[in-house]
Amino acid sequence: MPTLKFASLTTLAASILMAGTAFAADPITIKFSHVVAENSPKGQMAEKFKELVEKSSVGDKVDVEVYPNSQLYGDDQVLEAMLLGDVQLAAPSLSKFQKYTDQLQVYDLPFLFEDMAAVERFQNSPTGKQLLTSMQNKGLMGLGYQHNGLKQLSASEPLRVPEDAAGKKFRIQTSDVLQAQFEEIDAAPLKKPFSEVFILLQTGAIDGQENTYSNIYSQKFYEVQPYITESNHGVIDYMVVTSDRFWNGLPDDVRPALQKAMQEALAYGNSIAAQENQEAKQAIIDSGQSEIIELTPEQRQQWVDAMKPVWNQFSDEIGQDVIDAAQAANQG
Template structure:
């Protein structure tokens, strides 16, 4: 009989526990691999602020930059296990979950970020966000970093200059084929290791945007950067279907609205930083920026031309055509078609 008060106390605790938990904020762990001063880093921090404002503190975003929690190669698995709720991996990182997103790795597909925006906001572009839903993941939106450049330990002006060199790439069959098309050796390595690999000459070069080249100081250990604008580095903000659909409708709408604003903010930063960081690299004098002539650029385009055909079946010819049609004017499209 003396145990009865304890049993009653346990029952009372069991009854009150859900009420206490209901008062606790929902925590969103947002993991990413880049520095906080990059477009993605600033977008994530802005998202954190906006979620706090819109939910009144009912939802709290914790941002973990610089691979503090997970690298992009592991974060999607961690998300499905519930260890992290949001991330923004490069589109290349979704190859294990869908084929269609490999479209964004095709070399010389888009002329500029305006063309990318037109396609991503189109019906086809938006539909691609759902391409990972069968794997338990939900694409919430696209985020730009920018157009990619080539850095190297030697000047790269023509495709022949890249022959035999080792380039770090993300885990992407398209990017692997891209470098093999110019007789280079692609090596899949984590982003967090790139600076050391370049510094120790374990690799000869890499491809990246101006903001990543500057923020990660790759320009300090790469004497040459070719302004090729040959590819796109974009991200998809992603969450698990289980987490997203588990949020109350009102909170989900608030978080989604915060994300829309944060993505607009981050995409504008991406455009601004491409100009700013290129200028800072040039001013540093640490790395020489090489501009391709139209003839040299055409050689790169021609050399990488077979990559489109190689992945046409997996991605879909209609989707590639739609993306290519997003390039701005008839003159630009005709010019690109001549090269392709």
């Protein structure tokens, strides 16, 4: 009996050891949640990251799952879900981080950047890189920036001068800066989830919205918005973000491979962002469903003059040094 009992214990111990080994060998699941279509620049970047990880040296240790079109969470919920460990990667618009840091509001200031090249110069500057770590005390860390593009205004009626927007309801992201931007032109800004925008436009619950050409096209906003004003008044970019706890808890051989894959994926996504916007703009023109209004220099200056007071309104929260660094990026 003692021998049989010992053998049973030995078998049990071996089973536990084997189960533990099998458990340890299970791949690390990374859920990458975002709110736009797969064919958008961000959607393609996320899929490229998944592809690169699968082909990398840690492909058998990591399983990347991409969830587009708000399948898991909207941008307003995903960061809290991340801190709870329900999502490992997300790429919210920079406007969504206000709860965690005031500094990223710099990207929402109207007419701050002259073009996307200036945005990239700022993001590659010491100040831009420092902003990636501005939320670590809240448990979040940025891995890099994904471009979308410059914002245009769409509406149910033509917008040529700021007075045309007065009294109209515009959907905005959750951003106090964007709220102030529209209040400066006597419009009514409404903070609504991205996933609800099409229905709100279609039903006339809102009059307009601001977005890049690629989002306006991929989300079919142009089908329910007869006018698009090419204002280039702001930027929509994203920060790929993860939880500090998750990232620093990764095995030492996994983290560098994921970082490399992410940087390559971001470079890929950013290389096609400008092309995507140009193609989307042309597709909207070809559809004949929405008229693109090109502002004269005088008309555009009226928008600049009307919205620029927002800069001073938020300079203390953002930091004048951050705003100055962003302005300097326009100089090349």
